[in-house]
Amino acid sequence: EPEVTQTPSHQVTQMGQEVILRCVPISNHLYFYWYRQILGQKVEFLVSFYNNEISEKSEIFDDQFSVERPDGSNFTLKIRSTKLEDSAMYFCASSVGQGLETQYFGPGTRLLVL
Amino acid sequence: EDQVTQSPEALRLQEGESSSLNCSYTVSGLRGLFWYRQDPGKGPEFLFTLYSAGEEKEKERLKATLTKKESFLHITAPKPEDSATYLCAVRAGNNRKLIWGLGTSLAVNP
Numbered sequence: 001e002p003e004v005t006q007t008p009s010h011q012v013t014q015m016g017q018e019v020i021l022r023c024v025p026i027s028n029h030l031y032f033y034w035y036r037q038i039l040g041q042k043v044e045f046l047v048s049f050y051n052n053e054i055s056e057k058s059e060i061f062d063d064q065f066s067v068e069r070p071d072g073s074n075f076t077l078k079i080r081s082t083k084l085e086d087s088a089m090y091f092c093a094s095s096v097g098q099g100l101e102t103q104y105f106g107p108g109t110r111l112l113v114l
Numbered sequence: 115e116d117q118v119t120q121s122p123e124a125l126r127l128q129e130g131e132s133s134s135l136n137c138s139y140t141v142s143g144l145r146g147l148f149w150y151r152q153d154p155g156k157g158p159e160f161l162f163t164l165y166s167a168g169e170e171k172e173k174e175r176l177k178a179t180l181t182k183k184e185s186f187l188h189i190t191a192p193k194p195e196d197s198a199t200y201l202c203a204v205r206a207g208n209n210r211k212l213i214w215g216l217g218t219s220l221a222v223n224p
Contacts, residue, residue, distance in 0.1 A: 004157075031210060043158070043201065045211035056211055091157050101146050101205060103212060105157040 002026045004106035006092050012112045013082055021077045021109045023092030029104075030097040032075045034067065036060070036088040037108075043091070049075065050097070082113045116141040116206050120215035127222050130191045135218045137202030138184040145205040147185050148212065149178050152199045161187075161200075192222045 005024045013019050025032050034046040047057045049067055066078045075094075079086055089110050093103040117140045127133055139147065146165050150158035162171040164180040171178045175196065177188040187200055199219045203212040 006157075033210070035212075042216050043203070043212075043214040045213070048210045056209060058211070089155075095210075101210075102148065102160055102163050104160055105150075107157045108155075110155070 002028075004092055004094055004104055006090075006106040006109050008109060009107065010110045010112075012114065015084060015113055016081050019079050019082055019111065021079075021090050021092075021111070023075045023077070023106055024073050025075055025092065025094030026104060027073070028096065029094035031055075031095045031103075032067075032069070033093040033095075033103060034077045035091045035093065035105075037091065038088045046077070079111075082111075084113050087111055087113045116204070116213050118202055118204055118213050118215040120200075120202050120218050122218060123216065124219045125221070127189075127192055127220070129193055129222055129224050132188070132190045132192070134189070135187040135200055135220070136184060137187070137215055139202075139204050141204050141206035141213070143207045145207065147180055148203045148205070149176075149185070149187055150201040150203065152201055152217065154199075158201055189220070192220075194222045194224050196220065197222045 007022045032049045035043050037043045045058050047061045048055045064080045068076050089108045091108045092106045095103045119138050121136045149161040152158045162178040167182045169180050175190050179186050199217040201217045202215045
């Protein structure tokens with residue numbers, strides 16, 4: 001069964017460093033998403049991406065964040081200068097679109113900023 | 115403001131003891147309500163999508179229902195392997211983002 005994959009599973013970084021989180025969405029899906037979940041809190045939407053551009057973003061997704069689809073399979077989230085409060089689980093998701101709205105999630109990347 | 119509230123926050127059941135989890139929502143123009151299961155340290159695993167009031171979906175011991183204000187996830191004769199956090203999320207209006215509840219942490223004792 002096709003699934004969303006994410007790498008790395010864990011990332012530890014120093015405050016102020018750049019991190020790139022990687023995702024491979026399900027191959028025939030057209031919409032891609034990033035969410036995050038701080039420990040003990042709700043899952044929060046960050047950004048959605050369609051047709052090689054951002055279609056929607058939240059207030060959390062400020063200038064420190066960027067997304068890219070560098071090739072036909074990968075979808076990345078870059079945090080330019082990490083802060084302590086960026087520590088969270090980051091989930092990538094994808095959906096077919098075209099009326100089929102279910103989003104399928106990857107296993108997540110646990111990011112710890114020290 | 116669009117909002118999703120789940121109750122109870124935590125539920126402990128004996129194996130075989132049926133129960134229901136609640137997800138109440140306040141959104142403008144519901145475009146879908148989604149149930150996911152999340153195991154510790156893992157990503158949300160899709161269970162059901164419901165689009166309109168009166169709709170029901172069923173899978174093994176789980177059944178999801180939807181009204182205009184809330185959704186229920188009914189668990190019939192649960193087993194220990196059903197222990198997880200059950201998350202509810204909604205999509206509203208023209209947005210594709212999902213708005214999430216905090217979840218119900220379910221523990222099923224053998």
